[in-house]
Amino acid sequence: MCRTCLKQGTFCSLFNNHEQTSVQFSHMLDYCASVQADVEDGLPSQICEQCVDTLVTFYKFKKTVLDNDLKLRERHQTAKTEIKKEVDETPLQNDNIRSDFVKVCSVDIPKNSTTKTKKAKKIHQCNVCGEILSCRSNFNKHVKSHTGEKPYECDICGKKFTRLEHVKVHKRIHSGEKPYQCSICQQQFTQYATLSVHMRTHSGEKPYMCSTCGKAFSQVTSLTYHERIHTGETPYKCEVCGKGFAHNGNLQNHMRFHNNERRFECEFCGMRFVMSSHLSTHIKRHTGEKPHKCNICGKGFIQSKYLTSHLRTHSGERPYVCGVCSKSFTQKGALSRHMKTHRNN
Numbered sequence: 001m002c003r004t005c006l007k008q009g010t011f012c013s014l015f016n017n018h019e020q021t022s023v024q025f026s027h028m029l030d031y032c033a034s035v036q037a038d039v040e041d042g043l044p045s046q047i048c049e050q051c052v053d054t055l056v057t058f059y060k061f062k063k064t065v066l067d068n069d070l071k072l073r074e075r076h077q078t079a080k081t082e083i084k085k086e087v088d089e090t091p092l093q094n095d096n097i098r099s100d101f102v103k104v105c106s107v108d109i110p111k112n113s114t115t116k117t118k119k120a121k122k123i124h125q126c127n128v129c130g131e132i133l134s135c136r137s138n139f140n141k142h143v144k145s146h147t148g149e150k151p152y153e154c155d156i157c158g159k160k161f162t163r164l165e166h167v168k169v170h171k172r173i174h175s176g177e178k179p180y181q182c183s184i185c186q187q188q189f190t191q192y193a194t195l196s197v198h199m200r201t202h203s204g205e206k207p208y209m210c211s212t213c214g215k216a217f218s219q220v221t222s223l224t225y226h227e228r229i230h231t232g233e234t235p236y237k238c239e240v241c242g243k244g245f246a247h248n249g250n251l252q253n254h255m256r257f258h259n260n261e262r263r264f265e266c267e268f269c270g271m272r273f274v275m276s277s278h279l280s281t282h283i284k285r286h287t288g289e290k291p292h293k294c295n296i297c298g299k300g301f302i303q304s305k306y307l308t309s310h311l312r313t314h315s316g317e318r319p320y321v322c323g324v325c326s327k328s329f330t331q332k333g334a335l336s337r338h339m340k341t342h343r344n345n
Helices: 025-033 051-091 099-106 136-147 163-177 192-203 220-231 247-258 276-289 302-316 332-344
Strands: 011-013 046-048
Touching: 011 051, 025 051, 025 136, 046 051
Parallel strands: none
Antiparallel strands: 011 046
């Protein structure tokens, strides 16, 4: 869904740069319409081609108008300074100057006068991309997008952010505060945007559709990660082994294996794990819980992937095919073991 017109179409990311101006589309949107888009706000992060054309045209027009206005004001101020200088340097007894004009110019306006002086509107221009912003705080935020500066730090875990409000939301993870509650199932959330996404699980709404395979998603981020399956894009690279990932979270989890970081401990046996999902699976071995049930024979499994493999015994599906002898298997592990027989031969 397009962030600006809410329609489906051919999209590009709001956080891409416009080729001609090198300005991010999200910055153009803030500059033209005072709409602030953020990667973490949970709202659509895409813009359709038609809206891109409109946005770029409006951006160029507004920037041209403000640039020219700035030039005119600078010229006008220069002219006023020159005139004032001429008046100051001209003797009062000069017959060419009207005495009443001199009097008016020299009158002091009382502090309690009702006369209001209109202040010139200050504008701030970025010396990197040329974007002009009237609000100083928005200008400071814009500059950080070029520098990568993250001046706001969580005093608990040290994670850094570009905006103070992001720190406040992040700290709810540590405090456990969840001020937003679902009116249907009472589940609670740290952010309103997360609650909004959750509500789609009740409504069944999936507004974000893959243009390649037609699969729909309730979150735009889920669509973005899914599309990388088709493109093969893995923008997040491990600096240790070079392995690439489609999702930054997957890279962070991967780095824990390199660092042997095992934060999750089993309350039954004390065994520690890198990921919470691995701990959850392990605990089910202690409790005997098998929540994933086969709807044909009733057999239960600890993980859904085991159920998926089991269902192939009923359907006869064998998706893993040997490239040497064309023998097929229900599980990837079985194919791997089979391939060793070819290597040994």
